[in-house]
Amino acid sequence: MQPALILALAPLAAFAFPAPSSGVRRVHERRDAIPSSWVPVTDPFPTTPIPLRIALTQSNLDSVHDELMHVSDPSSEHFGKHWTAKEVAEFFAPSKESVDIVLTWLESEGISRSRVEQSQSLGWLEISGVTVAEAESLLDTKYTVYLHDVTGTPHLGCGDYSVPEEVAKHVDFVTPTVHFDTRVKKEQPQRKRSAAxxxxxxxxxxxxxxxxxxxxxxxxxxxxxxxxxxxxxxxxxxxxxxxxxxxxxxxxxxxxxxxxxxxxxxxxxxxxxxxxxxxxxxxxxxxxxxxxxxxxxxxxxxxxxxxxxxxxxxxxxxxxxxxxxxxxxxxxxxxxxxxxxxxxxxxxxYTFDGGDDPTEDGVYPDPYGGGYEGPETxxxxxxxxxxxxxxxxxxxxxxxxxxxxxxxxxxxxxxxxxxxxxxxxxxxxxxxxxxxxxxxxxxxxxxxxxxxxxxxxxxxxxxxxxxxxxxxxxxxxxxxxxxxxxxxxxxxxxxxxxxxxxxxxxxxxxxxxxxxxxxxxxxxxxxxxxxxxxxxxxxxxxxxxxxxxxxxxxxxxxxxxxxxxxxxxxxxxxxxxxxxxxxxxxxxxxxxxxxxxxxxxxxxxxxxxxxxxxxxxxxxxxxxxxxxxxxxxx
CATH class of the missing domain: 3.40.50.200 (Peptidase S8/S53 domain)
Known part of the structure; x- marks a missing residue:
């Protein structure tokens, strides 16, 4: 039986869009090797739903080193003048330009604004109702279902994916793709994952x-x-x-x-x-x-x-x-x-929810049963x-x-x-x-x-x-x-x-x-x-x-x-x-x-x-x- 994916998204929001994408693509991320213990087993059904999420490029990351040195270098006049959490959040939040350009691209690919929600943290765009076929077209990629040879945990991933050139600098990465960080929930009873x-x-x-x-x-x-x-x-x-x-x-x-x-x-x-x-x-x-x-x-x-x-x-x-x-x-x-x-x-x-494979980071509430059922911290x-x-x-x-x-x-x-x-x-x-x-x-x-x-x-x-x-x-x-x-x-x-x-x-x-x-x-x-x-x-x-x-x-x-x-x-x-x-x-x-x-x-x-x-x-x-x-x- 083919696996289906868990989908949980926040209420919808509306956005304003600039001009459409040119459509000229380049490879954004590529994985040269499959992580150890993962085995490709089958192609997913084209209609299998995917919780597609786009991590937006944060603002000012190119200056994070210099800003950190200003407060950490003993020769700096700013040594020890640390920032508040609010100052850090505001400085690195994705720009409105990044949000608008990525949303314009999605709309040009047939994904309406009503299907897209920006996360509370502002760093993610979450898209509802995306199927494997739609994601493969959007990202110019091919998905495969993998199984972990020890735990039997399934995972949906790909070897590489592409985005338009003018979109690339506004996107940090997309999941699920090469990161082995999204669980695929089986339609039959799911085996509990061991704490081991x-x-x-x-x-x-x-x-x-x-x-x-x-x-x-x-x-x-x-x-x-x-x-x-x-x-x-x-x-x-x-x-x-x-x-x-x-x-x-x-x-x-x-x-x-x-x-x-x-x-x-x-x-x-x-x-x-x-x-x-x-x-x-x-x-x-x-x-x-x-x-x-x-x-x-x-x-x-x-x-x-x-x-x-x-x-x-x-x-x-x-x-x-x-x-x-x-x-x-x-x-x-x-x-x-x-x-x-x-x-x-x-x-x-917190919306990063990453890791190199499903055995590295926990997902909460526990989708497998028997674990912590409260909200993710x-x-x-x-x-x-x-x-x-x-x-x-x-x-x-x-x-x-x-x-x-x-x-x-x-x-x-x-x-x-x-x-x-x-x-x-x-x-x-x-x-x-x-x-x-x-x-x-x-x-x-x-x-x-x-x-x-x-x-x-x-x-x-x-x-x-x-x-x-x-x-x-x-x-x-x-x-x-x-x-x-x-x-x-x-x-x-x-x-x-x-x-x-x-x-x-x-x-x-x-x-x-x-x-x-x-x-x-x-x-x-x-x-x-x-x-x-x-x-x-x-x-x-x-x-x-x-x-x-x-x-x-x-x-x-x-x-x-x-x-x-x-x-x-x-x-x-x-x-x-x-x-x-x-x-x-x-x-x-x-x-x-x-x-x-x-x-x-x-x-x-x-x-x-x-x-x-x-x-x-x-x-x-x-x-x-x-x-x-x-x-x-x-």
Whole structure:
């Protein structure tokens, strides 16, 4: 039986139209390969309805970099003068010209104005009653029904599509097309999607890795053993982190993002706090529930609790008495992903409803049954001053248009004074689960996203050198995991990074060619910084265990930024906001890492070298140097 599509549109509206389209077309988006696990199975019926939606090009996106630099560059007179959410929304809203030109084209193709509704966010045009045949004619394309070979989830997509030349610059992208982001609902009973199909699924490559279990009596709680077991006191010694000195908790904020079914166990938090931070026993993070997010207790194992336990046990301990906010995203049926989280912060963004395939983002109310039946979370939650996320995708699994649109949203958050941190990944120059990409001329490195977005701070991993102490230089992490790092295949090199990357290439040319990675010397390098990522002791499901991953590095670095914000707020100043320009302007406040590499894809990867490198970035934080620097800024 052929699948049909779900259609849900708002009331109709009327528009005024200029002259018709010329009809001269060009390819607007193309997908060169089908995402893994998707199999083409059949052609859809020509009469199958499609929820066709056109994302309009936002105004002023070409100036987002410059505007963000104005408030983030320490040499700018506008440093720290962050925008309000209203100012950001008005600055980037699509122009009336874009709306009118796209609507004129639609009318010239036989789609009347009565069938078109502009979304509340203004960024989308939603068209009712569109069939497969009509969409194929409109976009000069051919649709195919795909099935996910694990979940059986169907999807309608195409390899490329075209729009008129004069329309192209006013359209960001169209769905459903190449993005694998629209569900096809079967006419027969729909199989429920498992929570294991989401970004937080058990076994996901971006989750931390478990090591040996420990008894509470065997834990080595002295600094001389930090090379074997990382505890809060080790991090405080390594990075000069103050203990319980927060002074502006009423003004400050720190957010940790988790994706259901990943969730903490309250007994694990208390077990950890009882051993290492007694003042926190009984404390819980403040939870913002996004799209039915809840602290599930149905499943108890490292694969379900390891990430959240790790993030919260260390973040809550390091920033005490500040209580972090937990952005718990997605329910147990649909789950959620980065777009669901961003929707909750920005009502202007929520209609994006994107992702590279249906297993990445949740759709609400749950169309499959058994999940969250409430409306999709659209705005309503404030962004904390620092947001740390320990999950990631492979850049190659997503389309550039999708990544660029999401990256622009991180820039907008930066304009509002928010520091966005992502862990860089755990597989060296390979992607999640050690996946590399393949081209005609061989195996290529597989950078991660959102770490390659120039408007986030990507955090790699280090480790204490075996048999060394916390007072000696660290090295790139080479125990269980390898710090992801490299160069983007999508994003150009940001201005703040140009000097550091140019110096790297001048003195430390990697022994690889364009066959392995983008060696154009003109693209974004990552990570930006690093922090310890090996041998963390956590309480997990009633016992202690060692954990490894950049999943630990990001919340630790975020905790340090939160404490620096605390000092600035206590001094009557604002939060730092987007970190990268100020960090690259003063690299001496980091502990330079010059040992280790990030092997992967059959190579030794890149090497940690003096200065910035695509393994550990600028190095690890020194709180005392950082807070001194940032307190001196406006």
């Amino acid at each position: 199909t989401e970004v937080g699924k058990p076994g996901s490559g971006s989750l931390p890795k478990q090591g040996a279990t420990l008894s509470s009596e065997s834990i080595l709680q002295e600094l001389e053993y930090c090379n074997e077991e990382i505890l809060p006191i080790c991090l405080q010694a390594l990075y000069n982190i103050p203990v319980n000195q927060s002074r502006a908790t009423a003004k400050n904020s720190y957010g940790i993002v988790e994706y259901t079914p990943q969730s903490y166990f309250a007994t694990d938090l208390d077990m950890f706090f009882g051993q290492f931070a007694p003042q926190l026993v009984g404390h819980r993070p403040t939870m913002d529930s996004i799209d039915g997010g809840n602290i599930q207790t149905m499943y108890e194992s490292f694969d379900y609790n390891g990430e959240s336990d790790l993030d919260l046990e260390y973040a809550m301990t390091l920033v005490y008495p500040l209580n972090p906010t937990l952005y718990q995203t997605g329910d147990m049926v649909e789950g959620g992903s980065f777009n669901n989280f961003l929707d909750a912060l920005d009502a202007m963004y 659209c705005g309503g939650y404030a962004a904390t001053y620092v947001v740390s996320t320990s999950y990631g995708y492979n850049e190659a699994d997503l389309t550039p248009f999708y990544e660029e649109r999401q990256c622009a949203e991180y820039a907008k958050l930066g304009l509002q004074g928010v520091s966005i941190l992502y862990s860089s990944g755990d597989y060296g120059v390979a992607g999640n689960d050690g996946e590399c990409t393949y081209a005609l001329n061989g195996t290529r490195f597989n950078p991660s996203f959102p770490g390659t977005c120039p408007y986030v701070t990507s955090v790699g991993a280090t480790q204490i050198v075996p048999n060394a102490t916390v007072y000696q230089p660290e090295e790139a992490c080479e125990t269980v995991i390898y710090s992801d790092g490299g160069f983007s295949n999508v994003f150009a090199m940001p201005s703040y990074q140009a000097k550091a990357v140019s110096t790297y290439y001048e003195y430390f040319v990697p022994p690889y060619t364009a066959a392995q990675y983008n060696n154009s010397r003109s693209v974004r390098g990552f990570p930006d910084v690093a922090a310890s990522g090996a041998n963390y002791v956590i309480a997990i499901d009633g016992e202690f265990a060692l954990v490894y991953g950049t999943s630990a590095s990001s919340p630790v670095f975020g905790s340090i930024v939160t404490l620096i914000n605390d000092a600035r707020l206590a001094a009557g100043k604002g939060p730092i906001g987007f970190l990268n320009p100020s960090m690259y302007a003063n690299p001496s406040m980091f502990n330079d890492i010059t040992m280790g590499s990030n092997q992967g894809c059959g190579t030794e990867g890149f090497y940690a070298v003096p200065g910035w490198d695509p393994v550990t970035g600028l190095g690890t934080p020194n709180y005392l140097k950082m807070v001194s620097y940032y307190l001196a800024l406006p």
